[in-house]
Amino acid sequence: MGNSRLVFGALRGAALTWRADLLAGLTLAAIAAPEQMATARLGGFAPSIGFYAFIAGALGFALLGANRQMSVGADSTITPIFAASLALIAPVGGPQYAALAALLALLVGLFMSGAGLFRAGWVANLLSTPVLTGFLAGIAVHIALSQLPALLGLPAGSGDTLQRVAQIAAQIGEIKALALSVGLVCLVSILVIETYAPRLPGALLAVGGATLGALLLKVDPSALPVIGAFPVEWPQLAAPEASVEQVFKLVGLAVILTLVIMVQSAATSRAYPGSSGEEPDINRDFLGVGAGGVLAGLFGAFPVNASPPRTAMVAASGGKTQISGLTAALALGLLAAFGENFLSHAPETSLAATLLFVAGRIFRLGDMRDICRRSRPEFLLMAITTAAVVLLPVQTGVTLAIILSLIHGAWATTQTDLQTLERLPGETVWWPRNPLVEGETLAGVAVVSFQAPLSFLNADRCRLQLQRAAEQPQMRLIVLEASAVVSIDYTAARALAAAIDHCHARGCDFAIARLESVRAQAAMKTFGVLDALGATDSIGERLFYSVDDALRRLGAQAFVRTGAAADGNVS
Known part of the structure; x- marks a missing residue:
């Protein structure tokens, strides 16, 4: 009798865990769908490629990662870094651009896997908090400048930061009032939902509502530009074709991306270890993120990263295992396969609003104030980092941020008396x-x-x-x-x-x-x-x-x- 109760209790507990994981997975899919589409657009890819990046990240991490709740996929923190760098080598959106992005994903995945195998988790500590805060602020500015044209209904900009600002200023008289209105409504809706009902998928409701409205009202795309039709081809595992010269061109960028991904993945592992009192296995999580990157490269997608906000959502929704991530991957796969007709009518401004919300979230104003109040020299270091990432080519700015962090650490050590x-x-x-x-x-x-x-x-x-x-x-x-x-x-x-x-x-x-x-x-x-x-x-x-x-x-x-x-x- 006692054994029967134990077995029944175990089965009931497993059923409850499965149900919680499935619900958490559907919640994660609702959060991830608009975010992955917007991030793909940020990088110059079709929205479906963002779904494939998420699927690859979820499968790879579930296979080799240790964290039970971590979500891996397309990430707006790293996308501006590699998109700006790849644009200097190949035309954005072209076949060569896509091939280079897949090759970069493969390289970063291999580097992350190597970091996990050789237990290089300590490398994640090379970026100090002020430098990391400044780096994220600079990335937030890049995201905002890249999405402002879509929010205003203007043609997409190009070039460095100052050129983008000049282009927006020159076209200020061509702003589409409807696009701006819809974008602002979406942005405010996301902010309100995230503040007062954080369990609801604010971005999905905003993007879905805007898309449904555009369909029902048959809005003229010239007044409210939409994504438009995009190719949906189920990814097939294949190594990206590349020459030795192209590999060498991407190695430096892959190293920088790997370091940034290591920092964010380690922070996510420590913040959401899975269970109370459980020690995070950062090196194994690096291996899982690396596996996701390798799969993303083989799928023809782009580099992936661990996401603190999505991981937090899984934890808040009661997810206990990686079944939640796999459920979300399945949902996004079905959406990519059967949802193209609906998604093609999504207003560009609604996706811009989603990314502007993300940019505001990674622009850590509270941390900046705290650093300024407690350490003026480190606040200056943070400001210099932000300026470098904003004003210099993104890859150069990120490299300088890493160097500044190392110099600051070395300087602090030399000042010991x-x-x-x-x-x-x-x-x-x-x-x-x-x-x-x-x-x-x-x-x-x-x-x-x-x-x-x-x-x-x-x-x-x-x-x-x-x-x-x-x-x-x-x-x-x-x-x-x-x-x-x-x-x-x-x-x-x-x-x-x-x-x-x-x-x-x-x-x-x-x-x-x-x-x-x-x-x-x-x-x-x-x-x-x-x-x-x-x-x-x-x-x-x-x-x-x-x-x-x-x-x-x-x-x-x-x-x-x-x-x-x-x-x-x-x-």
């Missing part, structure tokens, strides 16, 4: 010096800490500061509290050895305490720091488990009280 520590009275705790806090020191002894990994970036700064500490009057012992030194490279090790030799030359002893990192211990032995220190190859002479142990064994005497309550010598 040596901290002087004091012992809290009656304790064995050593803490950075603070004039408002009572502490204890020893005459002729400096206990210091360098609170960062030691590398070539800060090696010379560390050496100079240690040498200055040794040159203080009557300095006889320096103890480096090394609990924060988790690693040390060859350059920093040689600089530390030089600082130790300098101390010894001045008659100042040197010891290291609390070197807890096994990796740092091995590096100091290999790179000769222990030889300069006069220590054995294990914790021993001049290498101590604690600061107090070092002071006791090296003959340090009375402590001197410092800080707010200094009152003389303390034993």
Whole structure:
């Protein structure tokens, strides 16, 4: 009887999960359909290609990805990057353009798969939050400028940012009032629905309503331009045809896209791990996104990416497994196969409204304000990144954004200073010096800490500061509290050895305490720091488990009280 109840309970739980996944999948399809069409149009492709990109992303990720809720498909964050770059090589919308996009999808998919196989999840941290915020703001501006002509009923623009602005300004007298009105109504409808009824597919209702209205009222396409008929051919698995020269032309762009996709995919994995307390498997998710990219290339589509908003919708709708993503893929496949007659009447301005909504969502004004309030230098970095992505060719701007992020990280590491520590009275705790806090020191002894990994970036700064500490009057012992030194490279090790030799030359002893990192211990032995220190190859002479142990064994005497309550010598 008990076993029967267990089996019945398991079957009932599975049925509930399936039902929740199916409902979440249909909700996802309703959200994704207009978004994938609009993103395809943003890249210069037929709307059906956006559906194929979504199908490829969903199938690939369901096959190899770890996250149970992640949605992978066409994404407006990366589309402006590769569309602008491909347009410099081939005419937009032509056969060569489509072939290059498929080849790029294949390359990016292979790179993402390689990142997953070689566990390169750490690379996703190369873009700092201010730089990523500035990058997304720049992409939002590109999306807005590319969609403004459609919203206004004007011919599509081309060229760089300034050229697009000039083209819109020159055609301002040709705005189609009906197109603008329909686009604004769609945009406001999406905003209202997303704000007050986020579970409803706002974009689908807006685009579907505009399309239905255009059909019923038989609106003249000259007053309200529509998508028009587009080819619908079920994709067949085939490697894109390309020459070696074309592959080399796309490698640099593929690397940039891969890094951007890694950052967004990792952020999505961390934000929506699937179950409460479940640790995300970012490397396996990279493998799943890579598989989706490979399939997109074989389907003749374009690069795909993980989508935080769509993933959030799956989570909010109760999706528990990738069945929701597969359900949405099936729904979009049926829509591509049988919905062309209806979709061809979709007003261009309604799809423009969808993308303008997306642009507003990735233009993170709240984050910008927070960065400005808390760190003016990093706000300046964010602003420079935004300007670079907006004003320079997109690929160049994104490359510069990545370089700026790396330079900022390197600069922050080089600014790490040596901290002087004091012992809290009656304790064995050593803490950075603070004039408002009572502490204890020893005459002729400096206990210091360098609170960062030691590398070539800060090696010379560390050496100079240690040498200055040794040159203080009557300095006889320096103890480096090394609990924060988790690693040390060859350059920093040689600089530390030089600082130790300098101390010894001045008659100042040197010891290291609390070197807890096994990796740092091995590096100091290999790179000769222990030889300069006069220590054995294990914790021993001049290498101590604690600061107090070092002071006791090296003959340090009375402590001197410092800080707010200094009152003389303390034993």
